[in-house]
Amino acid sequence: MKNSPDPPGLPGSSPNIARALKMETGGVTRRSRSAGLLQPLEDPLVDATAFDQTMRLRTEDILARCTSCGVCAEVCPMPAPAGLDTASPQALTAGILGLLRGTPHAGASRWAEVCSGTGHCIPACPHGVNPRSMLALARVATQAAIPLSDRRQTGFTRFGAMTKGVRVLSRLQLPPDMLARFADHQEPEPEVVFYTGCNVLKTPHIALLALDIMDAMGIRYQVMGGPSACCGVLQFGAGDLPTAGRVAGRTIDRLAAAAPRALSWCPTCQVQLTEVAAAPGRDSGLDMVPFVRFLAEHLDVLRPLLRRRVEKRVGLHEHPGNPGVPEAAKAILCAIPGLDFVDLEQPRVGYMCNKLAPLPAFKQDLHRNQLQAAAAAGVTALAGIYHACHRELCSHERDWPFEVVNFLELVGESMDLHRPDLFKRLKIMQDVDAILADSAPAIVSSGLDIDEARDVILRDMLGEQPLPLRS
Numbered sequence: 001m002k003n004s005p006d007p008p009g010l011p012g013s014s015p016n017i018a019r020a021l022k023m024e025t026g027g028v029t030r031r032s033r034s035a036g037l038l039q040p041l042e043d044p045l046v047d048a049t050a051f052d053q054t055m056r057l058r059t060e061d062i063l064a065r066c067t068s069c070g071v072c073a074e075v076c077p078m079p080a081p082a083g084l085d086t087a088s089p090q091a092l093t094a095g096i097l098g099l100l101r102g103t104p105h106a107g108a109s110r111w112a113e114v115c116s117g118t119g120h121c122i123p124a125c126p127h128g129v130n131p132r133s134m135l136a137l138a139r140v141a142t143q144a145a146i147p148l149s150d151r152r153q154t155g156f157t158r159f160g161a162m163t164k165g166v167r168v169l170s171r172l173q174l175p176p177d178m179l180a181r182f183a184d185h186q187e188p189e190p191e192v193v194f195y196t197g198c199n200v201l202k203t204p205h206i207a208l209l210a211l212d213i214m215d216a217m218g219i220r221y222q223v224m225g226g227p228s229a230c231c232g233v234l235q236f237g238a239g240d241l242p243t244a245g246r247v248a249g250r251t252i253d254r255l256a257a258a259a260p261r262a263l264s265w266c267p268t269c270q271v272q273l274t275e276v277a278a279a280p281g282r283d284s285g286l287d288m289v290p291f292v293r294f295l296a297e298h299l300d301v302l303r304p305l306l307r308r309r310v311e312k313r314v315g316l317h318e319h320p321g322n323p324g325v326p327e328a329a330k331a332i333l334c335a336i337p338g339l340d341f342v343d344l345e346q347p348r349v350g351y352m353c354n355k356l357a358p359l360p361a362f363k364q365d366l367h368r369n370q371l372q373a374a375a376a377a378g379v380t381a382l383a384g385i386y387h388a389c390h391r392e393l394c395s396h397e398r399d400w401p402f403e404v405v406n407f408l409e410l411v412g413e414s415m416d417l418h419r420p421d422l423f424k425r426l427k428i429m430q431d432v433d434a435i436l437a438d439s440a441p442a443i444v445s446s447g448l449d450i451d452e453a454r455d456v457i458l459r460d461m462l463g464e465q466p467l468p469l470r471s
């Protein structure tokens with residue numbers, strides 16, 4: 001069914017996407033992938049990159065299927081906290097289709113901006129549209145008027161800041177021999193490739209525990225990740241589709257070649273590589289599943305290794321964006337002898353805390369309510385699943401009568417696997433000079449520049465505190 005005529009301009013294409021493509025080619029020159037030379041481009045439709053084509057096809061498919069019924073906006077948890085008019089979800093979804101066609105719509109733009117990836121909308125759509133992807137494309141469409149060179153610069157700047165943060169924080173916490181465990185080694189016939197993504201190395205104890213647990217389970221794995229195997233989400237978010245596509249495509253190929261199955265740690269990478277970058281109707285060859293779900297699938301192997309009793313009352317900090325992950329984490333925690341699991345019954349929103357950044361007051365409320373619910377339930381540990389949530393929540397341990405941990409720490413405790421959470425210990429100091437003094441040996445031995453370390457600690461450690469500490 002097609003509920004709208006093809007827009008004028010490029011046949012079978014939205015004018016906004018066409019305009020974005022034209023700007024990407026600059027109407028002047030672009031490096032030809034086949035010739036490897038800078039060549040003038042006359043027709044962006046003919047010479048569009050594969051990723052551009054994928055995005056264009058997906059946009060056309062959405063425009064053909066979506067009836068603006070509004071069901072996705074109705075089930076979405078974000079319009080209300082964003083202050084959008086929830087009385088007419090149809091108007092919001094019609095606005096999104098307008099954005100894809102190049103027509104501005106303030107409310108729809110705001111909805112696309114605050115989409116946190118919760119994913120309630122995906123099974124709700126009666127017409128087989130993935131509204132999460134639809135909003136991602138709408139975000140790109142709203143940037144069509146920005147020259148590609150500026151979008152590319154924004155992507156590079158964000159990527160540079162991210163790699164600097166990962167490099168400094170990982171070296172502050174791990175010596176080179178430990179960091180080498182995350183280097184891209186070839187393993188003989190790995191069963192799986194463990195894809196770290198980039199940012200988990202800011203809290204490296206979490207990634208180390210994941211490897212330790214797989215070692216104990218006898219899983220043959222290869223590790224891949226870091227900036228050289230990026231998922232492309234920063235470039236995509238900046239609207240630089242050619243770079244996002246090139247980066248994601250290369251990573252998909254490398255992951256697919258490394259092992260029959262890839263295990264993702266980060267929900268952003270999982271969505272970007274399997275949902276956003278995947279060409280519709282075409283098999284990328286990548287079988288990627290969240291690591292936490294993989295662990296739960298192999299609970300029969302893991303359970304006998306959970307030997308030690310962990311006498312803790314545990315609440316889970318959950319995000320639903322990657323389906324099945326909170327349930328898998330709960331199943332694993334409930335398999336730990338002695339552990340008393342408590343459902344904190346909090347709203348489940350987004351796929352990681354950092355996706356809630358466009359609504360800071362909403363996020364503060366969620367964090368405050370989560371901490372209060374944990375205290376009221378008498379937990380001794382509040383366990384998160386993802387690294388970004390841990391960075392934002394861990395220092396609250398100072399002010400509350402329970403510890404704030406990653407759930408793998410509890411799994412490790414039951415297996416006699418311990419990796420100290422240096423990130424939390426440093427962050428709780430809440431003083432950049434004290435953190436630098438404590439980290440002096442690591443700064444010297446890893447050759448870090450002290451001013452750079454100071455900048456990163458201020459921005460990526462102390463600066464990531466959505467809900468201020470209580471004192």
Ligand code: SF4
Pocket residue numbers: 072075076077078114115116117118119120121122131132135
């Ligand atoms: S993914 Fe979530 S936040 Fe985004 S549109 Fe769907 S329900 Fe709303």
Ligand code: SF4
Pocket residue numbers: 065066067068069070071072073093124125126127128129130131134
């Ligand atoms: S994406 Fe699906 S649920 Fe949302 S408005 Fe379109 S048809 Fe309805």
